[in-house]
Amino acid sequence: MTDLRHPIFARLYPRLDAATAKAGGSEHRAELLAEASGRVLEVGAGYGANFAHYPPEVTEVVAVEPEPRLRARAAALAARAPVPVTVRPGVAEDLDADDASFDVAVASLVLCSVRDPVRALAELRRVLRPGGELRYYEHVRGSTPGKVRFQRWTDVVWPYLAGGCHVSRRTDEWIAGSGFTVRTERRFEFPDTRGNPASPHVIGIAVRD
Numbered sequence: 001m002t003d004l005r006h007p008i009f010a011r012l013y014p015r016l017d018a019a020t021a022k023a024g025g026s027e028h029r030a031e032l033l034a035e036a037s038g039r040v041l042e043v044g045a046g047y048g049a050n051f052a053h054y055p056p057e058v059t060e061v062v063a064v065e066p067e068p069r070l071r072a073r074a075a076a077l078a079a080r081a082p083v084p085v086t087v088r089p090g091v092a093e094d095l096d097a098d099d100a101s102f103d104v105a106v107a108s109l110v111l112c113s114v115r116d117p118v119r120a121l122a123e124l125r126r127v128l129r130p131g132g133e134l135r136y137y138e139h140v141r142g143s144t145p146g147k148v149r150f151q152r153w154t155d156v157v158w159p160y161l162a163g164g165c166h167v168s169r170r171t172d173e174w175i176a177g178s179g180f181t182v183r184t185e186r187r188f189e190f191p192d193t194r195g196n197p198a199s200p201h202v203i204g205i206a207v208r209d
């Protein structure tokens with residue numbers, strides 16, 4: 001099953017993300033993809049917000065997106081992307097791709113939403129060549145007990161409102177424990193409001209062992 005339908009979220013997300021882009025999200029996407037090169041797999045590409053940020057050294061992007069409405073929006077943006085982008089249905093936990101067939105895998109704001117993030121990371125590792133890069137931009141579990149408590153309570157309802165997103169996931173720790181060596185990671189609060197459960201964020205590059 002490669003279609004996951006979240007019709008209300010799919011209508012709202014591009015608008016919400018446009019506001020986030022103005023607040024700094026656009027720069028984060030550029031940072032995520034700076035100096036990426038070769039063949040790229042992007043999972044959960046959404047409406048294609050990253051496409052405009054791929055540098056010319058990227059030879060091809062295969063973008064997997066399970067939500068049909070977002071996938072259609074992504075296909076439209078793919079046609080205007082600066083590098084060749086193909087948009088396909090699919091889920092990160094079960095990728096239709098050969099072992100070691102990509103130089104770079106990209107996960108942005110998606111490991112919060114997949115049903116099984118550890119399995120998704122195993123799949124991303126499988127399709128990356130040894131030495132290939134996992135580039136990630138994710139919101140993660142907070143670092144104080146109060147914040148974690150707030151995030152856990154938020155996660156009782158948040159996934160129903162935000163297309164399956166969870167705010168208390170330890171995604172950064174799971175990446176480090178999934179057969180990758182973290183080369184760079186920057187952790188920061190974003191947006192800069194204390195009451196936001198979907199913060200802190202990390203932007204990083206982890207290399208497939």
Ligand SMILES: C[S@@+](CC[C@H](N)C(=O)[O-])C[C@H]1O[C@@H](n2cnc3c(N)ncnc32)[C@H](O)[C@@H]1O
Pocket residue numbers: 004013017043044045046047048049050064065066067070090091092093107108109110113114115116163164165
């Ligand atoms: C918050 S959106 C982020 C979209 C995009 N990556 C971005 O940076 O704007 C989360 C995305 O994850 C996708 N998603 C949910 N479950 C997924 C799964 N199991 N495999 C791949 N993508 C998934 C959703 O359809 C949605 O496009």
